[in-house]
Amino acid sequence: MTANQTDQAESADKSKHQPMTAPARGVPPQLRRLFQAESNSVLIATIALIVLIGALHPNFFNAGQLRDMLQSSVYVALLASGMAFLLSMREIDLSVGANFGLSLISTALLIRSGINPWLAGLAGIVIGAAMGLVNALIVQFIAIPAIVATLASMQIYRGLALALSGGQQVNGLPLNNSFFDTLAGKFLGLPISVWILIAVTAALTVVLRLTPFGYRVRSIGSNPEAAQFSGISQPWTRVKVLVLVGALCGLAGVLGLAFFTSGDPNVGTGFELQAIAAAVIGGTPLRGGSATVVGAVIGAILLSVVSSGLVYFNIPANWSSFASGIVVLLAVAVDSLLRSRRKARKSELGLS
Template sequence: MRTLLKYREVWLLAAIAAMVAVISLRFPGFARPGNLAAVFNDTAILMILALGQMAVILTRSIDLSMASNLALTGMVVAMANAAYPEIPVPLLIVFAMAIGLALGALNGLLVWKLGIPAIVVTLGTLTIYRGATFVVSGGAWVNADQMSPAFISLQRGAFLGLPVLSWIALAVIALFYLLMTRTPLGRSIYAIGVNPTASVYAGIDVGRTKFVVFCISGLLAGLSGYLWISRYVIASVEVANGYELNIIAACVIGGVSIAGGIGSVGGAVLGALFLGIISTALPVINISPFWQMAISGGAIILAVVLNARSERKIGRIILREAAA
């Protein structure tokens, strides 16, 4: 039992269960399986994005451009669908992922080949991609009546009682878990976050690995671009504006260390779910949006404090073992 309680995910899962229980006191129907499944579905896009951000953060980098990547990709595929509705939706999804991958690769190349800090690169591309969205669209919106029914309905269908969007999120979570725990790339990502210098001596190409994680984050942002636009049936310059903060917050709350090397797929998913419950449930029980922001901010600060304490404790253990 004590071993189980050492895991951050267990405490976060307990906090989510406690929050659901408290909310259910005011709104008894909230804890029904159907409603919880709807909350999961509403949070699915954030989960996908948080996983991409987690991979970047684990390498001691950060990607501030994911939401802008999402907006630009979503606008391009929405305009393509409006102009050529006969294009199959799966092909548009592949197109969206290819655009997102290209934008992520640009970030990765600048970090890898030019040695520019990731926060500087992605802060610049955040603005560039958002501006490109305006240029591509001419400031116009793509509305629901301009989108084909197939474009809108694909991820709204259901399978075994769950929406297709939820199944897409579950598939991404499963693939990401295998990537991070069962592949050399996943081990390299963690190794770079723990000690980049030692990783070089171990034969890991740090620059190339960082390039790959930015490609992964861009790919997932591209996929999320289609999912976001088809879900909310509107494409504009303001889509997901400021959403990069939610993505980073989900990672931090889930126990992903900003210093790199520490974090898990389960933690990032639970962090996103925590934020999803806050944004979905608190308005239902008539809590002010300002209190929602305060609760989210407080959770982030608490998570950072817990992460810092955990990292110091791990450091002391390593030192004691080395001395022994």
């Protein structure tokens, strides 16, 4: 058999196991893989929940309500998009909420000191990335898991936010500056922060799916030993991901300051657990090896829908965490069931 005949036989064998779906003509396969089915389940669940709440309470479909719901999900969504990278590597950063708060406070203090708000906003993103670098250095040089290092840094960053602000809100900012008008404004009916989230989500999806860096991230989570054997530097990749997560915290903090127009040292408390929950709900497994940024963002929107929906059913806000926990549990249970069924189906078909 010639080499050409061998290739044809292998292609024919592979085609027997391919699902019978119509090909998307004219769309490169790399782009088709960007938004594959990992996020479909959470998207369907989010739409179904919105429709259900809206059917029972039509005011929920109010454009302003839906816009506010998207706005409130932006900050956790940005943190969750970075958390997806970490979970893909079997790592967790528990300091993202505190990093968000400290970045917000730092930016507010810089603006109040007389620095141009746009420069202060850029500095806020850099500060967030620097705190991510601190996390990475702790993990690298003390040789402890990221979850332990960031548990400590979470307390440090939260304490710094309280100390720098004196435990008080940072007010007296120049709210007539274009920084606040622009970042808290709207474009085509959507908040600017939502457009920024869309752009970040698209960029991170490309990075995760189509770049060597994204491949290294997923390879480390899939099989650390094989990744190390193939020459992938796990410490250096971990440093890059933690810095990326920190920069996203800084960006979220800057957007949060522009929207809230003041700095609260307690802002962001609990965001770390919401970010993890959003990523898991969105289809990023805790076992590592795969991730979906789009799913993590939609997971954050789903949590925002749950919180907003409770108000319409006259359920106290104190039950929000309880409801979110139930959503996470159901999402993980359904995901586990679907994975088991897919695995059983592959076994029946004789696939690996």
